[in-house]
Amino acid sequence: MRLSTGSGRPSHLTTTGLVLLVVLAAVAALGVGRYGIPLARVVDIMFAPIISPATPVSATEANVIFTIRLPRILLALLSGASLSLAGATLQGVFRNPLIGPQVIGVSSGAAFGGTVAILFGATHIGLLGSAFACGVAAIVLVYALNDVIARRNILALVLAGVVINGFFTALVSLVQYVADSEDTLPTIVFWLMGSFATADWDKLTLVAAPMLIACGLLLALRWRINILSLGDEEARALGVKVEHLRWFVLLLVTVVVAGQVAVSGIIGWIGLVVPHMARILVGPDHRSLLPASFLIGALFLLIIDTVARTVTATEIPLGILTALIGAPVFAILLRKTERGGHDG
């Protein structure tokens, strides 16, 4: 019989197509910028260590491609992919397609950690560590608060997230208020707006491993997200240990979001909008939805970041651009899904 239905067969094609698109976009993005390099030349330079090209690679070319653009592009891909994966996961776990990564309080927790680090003039690693630690602290607080309000209750969990989110947002404002308005305040403000302008191999290597591992585990759990999305009681009746699984998933999401905020500040909308795009493309089954969100997120943020660094002479902060593009796109997507919902 229709054994292929539901086994995700058609989504393999979509996945392969998306992977190709991401690779293509990444290679194209390597050539785009103030120092333009044609696509064919980019490929030549990439393969230069293996096959020496006809015209030798100049120091400028190598510098632009390998030192400046490649880490930035990889970081944009990783951030976009992780944020979208986190968003799609959270929408499934909380059974609500209007939820994004900021709901569980991790983003604002990590933002607070980052701003405090900047306030005290911390270095690279100090900022990363502080942002990451405060992101994790936020989810621990959400867990504790949830336990106080009502255990085993998903609405209480969302409420706890809103409370912790508000708390850390206030702390971030406090740090901005006491920061030196000549020196640290602008740094904080620009960091909060989100940017990959300071991306380098150091940052990438610091966060890549934990973020990729967390993403891998989330992808491996993608069928379980289907079951969690049924609601606690039903999932329990199907033999799933709901609390354990949900906190494990939230911890993975925390690693991913805190890592992203630590390297590139707050980038809103991606985690909310991209899962909707993916749902239109592959349907609601999280077995196909999570990989699709991962890939579309990478593509989406890469394109936005490339626009951010090429359209104007001074870079447009990413947070502004993702909101400017994300908000109308989200409105259009919602209209589309609302319409689609009626004719089944």
Next chain:
Amino acid sequence: MMDDGALLTIEAASQSYDGKRWQFRNLDLSLRAGEITAVLGPNGRGKSTLLRVLAGLLTPTTARRLDLNPRTGFVPQAYFGSFPYTVLDVVLMGRARHIALFRMPGKDDVEKAMAALDATGMADFAGRGIDALSGGERQLVLIARALAGDNAVLLLDEPASALDLKNQDAVLTLLSELADRHRIAIAFTTHQPNHAITVADNALIMLEGDTLFGPIGDVLTEANLKALYGLPVVAVPLGRGGARRSAFVPLYRSRDDGGVHD
């Protein structure tokens, strides 16, 4: 298998959320392979609570014996999922117990899910979205999901209460088939004494502060039903000869007798 052949047994179980009001007290119940048990009781008497206890979702306040079955499938009143998964995807979730944490359902699981859909007559709907189905069709899909888990015991929370007459018949027929052919032990809650006498072997009625469990003919009597619902219910014999059936007719207060009984 347990010594007395029952697949699931509870003895002297009592449940109270607040320690004052009891959902049920000193309740005895056992479910055997191939037998159907109907659970009757007025609103708020704790029928659903009892099913949750039997499904292992709730530990009762006290119980002398609690032999639950790990191979128990639970069928909720309706599908409350937020995402319009396909019918096959919904039924596949019934396999969760048999699939390791980081694994996906395989070909084997899809075959079991399709077999379960076949058994409920819903195989043709496999590729459709669950949100496009009628209430009766969804109920059959939820039963298929419980079947896909290779369960020995099936618990259903008012499986026919929201359905029209034809779909009520479809669900009841399916329950009899599952008991007779697949030797599954079934318990379902209902507000309809007629559903109980149509398919059930045993009945559990939840009177105020007391419960009665036994063969359907002994338990489902006019007197017990009157005590249960607080209005006269008469048994009307149907048909003739050997295959005697009867239907229960509640005597609602009609406008003609001025709203007074007797």
